Amino acid sequence: MARMTNLYDTSKCSACRGCVIACKDWNQLPGEVRKFSGSYDALEDTNGDTFTIIKMLEHEDPVDGLSWNFVKYQCMHCFDPACKQVCPAGVYSITEWGAVVQDLDKCIGCRYCEYGCPFMIPKYRKRVDLSTKCTLCNDLVGQEDYRGLPTMPACARTCPTDALVFGERNELMRQAEDRARFLQANGFPRATIYGKLELGGLNKIYVLTDTPDKFGLPVDPKVSGTISGWQNWIQPYAAWLIPLALAGSAISFVTTRLLANKYGDHDEAHQEGGHE
């Protein structure tokens, strides 16, 4: 099966957040009222119950003036994912069409993947002691809808403006390159694509109207050298490291509690009458 992926074109996105809600709906994830963030981004980052968000970044340039950059943020489904490298429990695998998926039954909640990920994507879901992330709707792709058309990830299916589409990566990459060239010639000289070469290839393609940093994306994402070294070292011993990791999980439970208290987000939201 060919690599299948999403192409997200930020020049077409109106930040309607249909994709965010569709993701919550398909994956049946709870919502929670948090403290006021100070911007339209009520969710400033993904979390254990939110696999994708739309960031709306205000940017002022002395030459170009004001711009409001919208960007969808979620797991990038890297060709060579750091999460898979660091996970001591073998939770991560790559489907034949390129989605990086988890077997959460194996997850021990150690959170190594979160710190290993150059995008800090997997997030810890405290109440069940698991790290979760976007699945590229692995459970949806490869089936047929009621009209007999191939199903696609919930986000892409929802997008009204075709900012987000789903298809074969090679084909979408060609479209993305054309589109970036078009944008470069039509008012966005710095338009670029993202996901082709980064980290050796991402199974998510972006068309950006400006350089990646204007969208909060790392310009040259890197997996820390220690991670790959460490991974090669532990691989033969992975099985007997698990009990150790489980102990680590207990420690992480305590440390996350401390962290949560320090940042105070979740618990305070509950005190203010937050809802899950």
Next chain:
Amino acid sequence: MTNHMVDLRNTDVCFLIGSNMAENHPIGIKWLLKGKETRGNTIINVDPRYTRTSKVADIYAPMRSGTDIAFMGGMINYILQNDLYHREYIQYYTNAPFLVREEYEFNDGLFNGYDGQTRIYDGSTWDYQLDGEGNPVKDMTLENPRSVFQLMKEHYSRYDIDTVCAITGTPRAKYLEVLETFCATGAPDKVGTICYAMGTTQQSKGSQNVRSYAVVQLLLGNMGRPGGGTNALRGENNVQGATDYGNLFHILPGYLGSPVSTTHPTYERYLEVQTPASGYWVNTPKFMASLLKAWWRDEDPAVSYNYIPKREGAKDYSFMNMFENMYKGEIDGLFVFGTNPMVGGPNTNKEQRALANLKWMVQSDLWFNETSEFWSYQAFDRPTAKDEYGLLTPPEIQTEVFFLPACGVYEKEGTASQTGRWVQYRWQAALPAGESDADLYIYDKLAKAVKKQYEGSTRPEDEPITRLTWDYVFTHDHTADIAQVDLEINGYYVDDPSRPVEGFPNLQADGSTACGCWVYCGMLELRNGEVHCKPKNRDNRDTSVNGLGIFANWAWSWPLNRRIVYNRCSVQPDGVTPWPGDEKRVLIQWNAEAGRWMGDDVPDFGATVAPDAPGGTNAFIMLPEGVGRLFATKGSMREGPFPEHYEPWESPTQNVLSSQQVNPMGLFWEPEKQGRPEDYPLVGTTYRVVEHWQSGALTRNQPWLSEAMPHMFVEISEQLAFERGIKNKDQIIVSTSRGEIKAYAMVTKRLRPMMINGRETHQIGMLWHFGYKGYSTGDPANRLTAHVGCPNSRIPEYKAFLCDIRRA
């Protein structure tokens, strides 16, 4: 919309004003964005604040709230001074060449006929000069100083670019860029569209705002053509249906005027007064007789006409005055269906106090909301002690409140009329939850219960109810009664009640047809002996030759499945020749052989009226004169034939165009509460976000949407924040002369101070979705807004008021 959503992809330039389309029509804007790829269109967005729509637009220009007519007046002037109008179009399809009566004049902000005492215009002399036979006199050269064209040129000569920019606060260079880009669509091969929404209409001169857009579109020759039109983006699905079906006090279904006791005492008089000599409304007797037959099938229309309650001529039954009367204790009971005035109504502090004067109130909604709980302790919670209308506690409120649980749209079946006049059938997706049910079911039960109360009565005054035709058969899955209602709306033959009327040309004045809403006549047809409901059509193939996106077999569009109204204008007056360079956007053409109009769309014209026959170029068939009105005659617009700029009721500045500060006919209650700029220096406005829906009664009860937009906020510029020592995320108090609310400050670069008549002026904006019920809560912004409105539509002025802010 004169055109429809899909048609937006055919435009060359889209001018979005008073609308945050990306936010409020996220599905609709896709057609504009598609057009960007296929046609390379340009999108212009004018708004006080840089919005999600501004982000997808090519040109963004700021404008102070409430100054649309100044902005557009400047555009009209620019078009006329630089000869950018579409000359042939305005000669034949508008009243530009018509001569106006000598009495008409305009002087320092006032048209002739104004009575300063009553604040009412007598517009009877705003009319055409007539020849011996009673036909309007025209000057096709447009040179006569009494021609509409020359009068208009003179009227708008005062709207020069510098004056306009001083009023609107738009930077001059940006304003010019907008003018140049949009006015280029006056070229015969270019078509531009104007889309607007509540930012336009919710002002004390909202109707004239819309008219100023229509005038520009006529001048540029953009009406009745694909990619053109003056397009109201309706604020809610089926709000188009609500007006079509007469959910307003001054109209009956199908835009028939609702009878007034003095002017329309009898059926005969009604028909006499309401039927014009020419134009399509000459059919009024057919439409009215059929409506009366739908309601009282067994009665002669001349008799059943008397069953319709008549309104008192001068009395205002609209939303704001209804609450004013309630406040005075003149109303006993109220039905509230699918609306939440304690969040959505203007001046909710006053309106909440008014509800407490009711004896009873019935509310039907999906959840308990701020209106059904208006009597609670929470409802009278205020952030500060400022209390303009009196705070009550539950023991002091005697109103008895009934709550009828309603089901959601996906739990019932029926049609909805969307913004482009498409009537689309919606099937039921899930069963109603709990005891909830559809409005139709609730009303059916209610009506039957009322009828039962009157059963056996022989009193003549009870006849409107005892004789009422109400024989819907209720089935458990609701389908049978919907088919019955559909048939009644569409119309049927009284002697063959299962046979739908084929279209409104077949309606009769003699009582042989019954039709509940003539504009929907033709939405049903007989197919192989079965009644087929065209709104159920779902053929998504484009039926147009040139890919104009007509989709004639997707749903059904009133009138008569016409997708673009005034489409006679899409071809030159000769009826055959396309506008030069625009061969692909012709909708209909005269076929001399066949002796009829043919093309992609249903002709909005007499099907067999040849272009050279009398009235053969009268493209605006609903108007007696048959042409678009650059000059609105005979008081059809209450405050004058040409849109004229006045400041909002509460304004930070003086009107520099005339000594008339506000709309001379604007509706203003509580003049003593008019905020002054000394006390309230900031211009405030309200708006919505994509994450929430209207008063939030639905969405604030939805966890995901509450999570996505959880708090009430006020957007303020960095400069204002600095001046007031307010930081992002601070809690602030916003105050007007009517109330105070608490909200979070969102400090943003997307708002900037404006130079208004030489003074730096700050504009702020806030959401109006919030209330104290649901998961995401906040103070209702409408505790700040006023009972002030437009004299034509009686829509409140939500969009421009004076306020102040301070740290909480």
